[in-house]
Amino acid sequence: MICQKFCVVLLHWEFICVITAFNLSYPITSWRFKLSCMPPNSTYDYFLLPAGLSKNTSNLNGHYETAVEFNSSDTHFSNLSKTTFHCCFRSEQDRNCSLCADNIEGKTFVSTVNSSVFQQMGANWNIQCWLKGDLKLFICYVESLFKNPFKNYKHKVHLLYVLPEVLEDSPLVPQKGSFQMVHCNCSVHERCECLVPVPTAKLNDTLLMCLKITSGGVIFQSPLMSVQPINMVKPDPPLGLRMEITDDGNLKISWSSPPLVPFPLQYEVKYSENSTTVIREADKIVSATSLLVDGILPGSSYEVQVRGKRLDGPGIWSDWSTPHVFTTQDVIYFPPKILTSVGSNVSFHCIYKNENKIVSSKKIVWWMNLAEKIPQSQYDVVSDHVSKVTFFNLNETKPRGKFTYDAVYCCNEHECHHRYAELYVIDVNINISCETDGHLTKMTCRWSTNTIQSLAGSTLQLRYRRSSLYCFDIPSIHRISKPKDCYLQSDGFYECVFQPIFLLSGYTMWIRINHPLGSLDSPPTCVLPDSVVKPLPPSSVKAEIIKNIGLLKISWEKPVFPENNLQFQIRYGLSGKEIQWKMYDVYDAKSKSVSLPVPDLCAVYAVQVRCKRSDGLGLWSNWSNPAYTVVMDIKVPMRGPEFWRIINGDTMKKEKNVTLLLKPLMKNDSLCSVQRYVINHHTSCNGTWSEDVGNHTKFTFLWTEQAHTVTVLAINSIGASVANFNLTFSWPMSKVNIVQSLSAYPLNSSCVILSWILSPSDYKLMYFIIEWKNLNEDGEIKWLRISSSVKKYYIHDHFIPIEKYQFSLYPIFMEGVGKPKIINSFTQDNTEKHQNDAGLYVIVPVIISSSILLLGTLLISHQRMKKLFWEDVPNPKNCSWAQGLNFQKRTDIL
Numbered sequence: 105m106i107c108q109k110f111c112v113v114l115l116h117w118e119f120i121c122v123i124t125a126f127n128l129s130y131p132i133t134s135w136r137f138k139l140s141c142m143p144p145n146s147t148y149d150y151f152l153l154p155a156g157l158s159k160n161t162s163n164l165n166g167h168y169e170t171a172v173e174f175n176s177s178d179t180h181f182s183n184l185s186k187t188t189f190h191c192c193f194r195s196e197q198d199r200n201c202s203l204c205a206d207n208i209e210g211k212t213f214v215s216t217v218n219s220s221v222f223q224q225m226g227a228n229w230n231i232q233c234w235l236k237g238d239l240k241l242f243i244c245y246v247e248s249l250f251k252n253p254f255k256n257y258k259h260k261v262h263l264l265y266v267l268p269e270v271l272e273d274s275p276l277v278p279q280k281g282s283f284q285m286v287h288c289n290c291s292v293h294e295r296c297e298c299l300v301p302v303p304t305a306k307l308n309d310t311l312l313m314c315l316k317i318t319s320g321g322v323i324f325q326s327p328l329m330s331v332q333p334i335n336m337v338k339p340d341p342p343l344g345l346r347m348e349i350t351d352d353g354n355l356k357i358s359w360s361s362p363p364l365v366p367f368p369l370q371y372e373v374k375y376s377e378n379s380t381t382v383i384r385e386a387d388k389i390v391s392a393t394s395l396l397v398d399g400i401l402p403g404s405s406y407e408v409q410v411r412g413k414r415l416d417g418p419g420i421w422s423d424w425s426t427p428h429v430f431t432t433q434d435v436i437y438f439p440p441k442i443l444t445s446v447g448s449n450v451s452f453h454c455i456y457k458n459e460n461k462i463v464s465s466k467k468i469v470w471w472m473n474l475a476e477k478i479p480q481s482q483y484d485v486v487s488d489h490v491s492k493v494t495f496f497n498l499n500e501t502k503p504r505g506k507f508t509y510d511a512v513y514c515c516n517e518h519e520c521h522h523r524y525a526e527l528y529v530i531d532v533n534i535n536i537s538c539e540t541d542g543h544l545t546k547m548t549c550r551w552s553t554n555t556i557q558s559l560a561g562s563t564l565q566l567r568y569r570r571s572s573l574y575c576f577d578i579p580s581i582h583r584i585s586k587p588k589d590c591y592l593q594s595d596g597f598y599e600c601v602f603q604p605i606f607l608l609s610g611y612t613m614w615i616r617i618n619h620p621l622g623s624l625d626s627p628p629t630c631v632l633p634d635s636v637v638k639p640l641p642p643s644s645v646k647a648e649i650i651k652n653i654g655l656l657k658i659s660w661e662k663p664v665f666p667e668n669n670l671q672f673q674i675r676y677g678l679s680g681k682e683i684q685w686k687m688y689d690v691y692d693a694k695s696k697s698v699s700l701p702v703p704d705l706c707a708v709y710a711v712q713v714r715c716k717r718s719d720g721l722g723l724w725s726n727w728s729n730p731a732y733t734v735v736m737d738i739k740v741p742m743r744g745p746e747f748w749r750i751i752n753g754d755t756m757k758k759e760k761n762v763t764l765l766l767k768p769l770m771k772n773d774s775l776c777s778v779q780r781y782v783i784n785h786h787t788s789c790n791g792t793w794s795e796d797v798g799n800h801t802k803f804t805f806l807w808t809e810q811a812h813t814v815t816v817l818a819i820n821s822i823g824a825s826v827a828n829f830n831l832t833f834s835w836p837m838s839k840v841n842i843v844q845s846l847s848a849y850p851l852n853s854s855c856v857i858l859s860w861i862l863s864p865s866d867y868k869l870m871y872f873i874i875e876w877k878n879l880n881e882d883g884e885i886k887w888l889r890i891s892s893s894v895k896k897y898y899i900h901d902h903f904i905p906i907e908k909y910q911f912s913l914y915p916i917f918m919e920g921v922g923k924p925k926i927i928n929s930f931t932q933d934n935t936e937k938h939q940n941d942a943g944l945y946v947i948v949p950v951i952i953s954s955s956i957l958l959l960g961t962l963l964i965s966h967q968r969m970k971k972l973f974w975e976d977v978p979n980p981k982n983c984s985w986a987q988g989l990n991f992q993k994r995t996d997i998l
């Protein structure tokens with residue numbers, strides 16, 4: 105005890121440190137090593153060595169040493185002697201102590217100490233260094249092995265380092281002034297932490313260091329150390345440790361590599377399994393970022409930790425990751441979820457645990473959605489505890505509310521666990537359509553997802569592979585393919601553009617559905633850009649109605665590309681909001697125009713043209729911009745306008761004003777317009793003359809002759825009408841009366857029946873003019889020209905029954921206008937009769953049909969009643985008592 109206390113007093117005395125020279129450095133290893141200081145000719149028994157180090161060596165025979173020499177200079181101690189002590193490094197792997205006797209400046213620095221006490225105690229430190237995982241800091245930990253004697257005193261540790269540009273093969277070392285010093289933090293867990301910043305560009309250079317340690321007033325200097333920081337990387341612990349059951353029923357332990365590591369890592373995995381039947385532990389080293397553990401059991405708990413280290417070359421193991429625990433369920437499905445396509449075959453496996461006992465696979469039954477028991481023919485016994493069920497030629501899963509899958513249950517013979525496996529079956533038949541533009545520079549492909557079921561978390565991607573020439577007979581999915589960016593359009597289709605393109609290369613493409621459960625591919629299709637060319641539409645499209653022929657002529661120019669022969673398709677129709685198109689095909693590749701008959705020569709027609717390769721390949725082009733015909737006169741008007749007259753003037757005078765009322769010609773009669781009307785006059789005295797009335801439909805002239813004939817002509821840009829109407833005004837003919845009677849019978853408010861009776865005449869009757877007007881109003885008269893063979897006519901107009909109307913019938917002869925028959929009211933006596941006659945046309949057919957239906961019903965009912973009443977009455981001829989009787993002979997009963 106006295107010696108120990110004396111040593112403590114001496115070691116806490118302030119000393120002057122002697123720094124010895126060195127010409128070689130100690131290479132730092134990835135293991136922990138020791139800094140030991142002791143006097144010469146001492147054995148290891150005087151040092152507090154860690155357990156496991158040999159004490160048989162009595163001499164220091166290494167190569168790395170620092171010498172510390174002591175002499176008497178203190179007046180407090182009388183028994184002093186001059187002693188030299190040595191500091192050296194020793195690793196856990198090498199039990200020899202490495203020494204070095206030379207110093208930097210060839211000098212010896214002295215400190216005062218009681219050598220006998222120092223020889224008994226010595227000094228030891230544990231040191232470990234590494235490069236931090238972020239590759240920015242080199243860290244050294246210094247820990248004193250004399251914790252009890254020095255626990256009440258602070259340690260001061262400094263690290264001197266230099267990182268030379270080039271370390272030459274020379275016995276000289278960097279000068280003392282070139283070293284930089286960092287202060288080490290000694291406040292954490294009785295250890296000192298030294299941090300040396302290392303630039304990224306110097307990770308492969310050699311770092312030279314030495315330690316300066318002050319403890320209890322004593323200063324120690326370590327020999328020179330050297331290290332390449334890149335060889336001492338201590339990675340961060342692996343990230344994202346997770347566990348899951350694979351589709352094969354194994355436990356997969358996986359993790360992620362720490363970031364910023366410039367080389368591959370190896371990993372050490374330690375895990376433990378705890379179940380009701382098995383307890384096991386394992387420790388494995390792998391180079392991948394995952395590990396498979398077989399023999400997984402339901403209701404088991406697994407605890408896992410992982411650490412990493414450089415795979416090739418020196419390095420330091422990282423710290424262990426945070427423990428991760430995974431517990432399996434009582435029923436294990438593998439795989440727990442399956443995503444597949446229509447028509448495929450899939451299998452589920454199951455291990456069932458019930459009341460801490462694993463159920464035999466022979467007693468397991470399978471159900472679909474707990475509503476349909478799966479036939480045993482689809483079961484397989486994989487092992488004593490693993491059952492398998494297989495589904496063949498699967499149909500698409502029908503969504504049930506929010507559930508987009510079928511639930512597959514693995515059950516005991518008498519009960520089912522609430523856990524289930526999920527089966528997703530989707531239809532992946534996606535149609536991909538492509539077209540090459542008319543300039544032959546790009547190919548656009550489109551596809552829609554409306555035909556497939558949408559799964560949450562899924563993404564779709566078009567993939568393709570281009571062959572050097574043409575397409576194979578049967579397209580197939582190649583393992584090497586490229587993705588293509590496709591963008592959703594407003595019409596719900598995805599669109600992808602290939603540019604540039606190779607016209608004769610086959611592009612095999614398909615849609616890949618990526619989902620956390622797996623990937624599915626649609627059936628592949630191969631497209632040859634040259635076979636899907638969509639030409640540019642024909643240009644310079646023109647449409648016109650040919651004069652004097654009356655045909656619609658359409659002309660166009662073919663596009664420059666493609667150079668193949670083309671066929672053309674024309675559509676035309678009357679211009680309007682909704683055009684009723686008519687189609688016409690032109691198969692002659694050399695044709696540039698066509699003439700078509702149309703019913704209305706005076707209408708505006710819209711015309712469009714498109715084209716396609718004649719060999720059947722490729723697509724129809726878009727329709728060209730519409731071309732429109734211009735309405736113009738094709739021929740002279742087919743006839744002149746119909747007209748009638750109003751005569752004003754004194755009936756006693758022979759001079760009267762005649763106003764002609766012209767009905768404008770329709771386009772079909774005018775072909776196609778009327779620029780003006782011309783009235784030709786003919787009288788017996790004054791001869792013939794003409795008057796141009798322009799576009800007016802009323803014209804008044806003075807009638808002075810006994811007979812005056814007028815003819816109205818329609819004029820267009822081509823000429824005058826040939827067939828025209830004539831009307832002769834004759835004083836003698838105005839007295840010819842051949843209409844004996846005229847009757848007007850109103851059917852309803854929109855129709856009046858006008859009928860008449862004629863008397864024989866020697867004049868040639870041409871036609872009739874019917875004239876009517878409302879006597880209670882001052883409106884203009886209305887008139888119609890009708891055939892001379894008609895004896896009854898239906899006038900359609902708006903009639904008010906309480907109003908008074910005048911009806912007139914004029915017979916028109918070749919010689920002139922005859923005397924009209926005029927009535928000023930409806931015929932009252934037979935009005936009801938005519939209304940009834942009109943109703944008979946509807947009522948009589950209804951009555952006849954009803955009678956036939958009633959008669960048929962009675963006949964059917966009679967047959968049914970006869971059968972009902974007489975079915976069970978026996979035939980008397982079959983009765984024994986009636987044998988020999990004549991039932992046709994009448995027997996009188998007295």
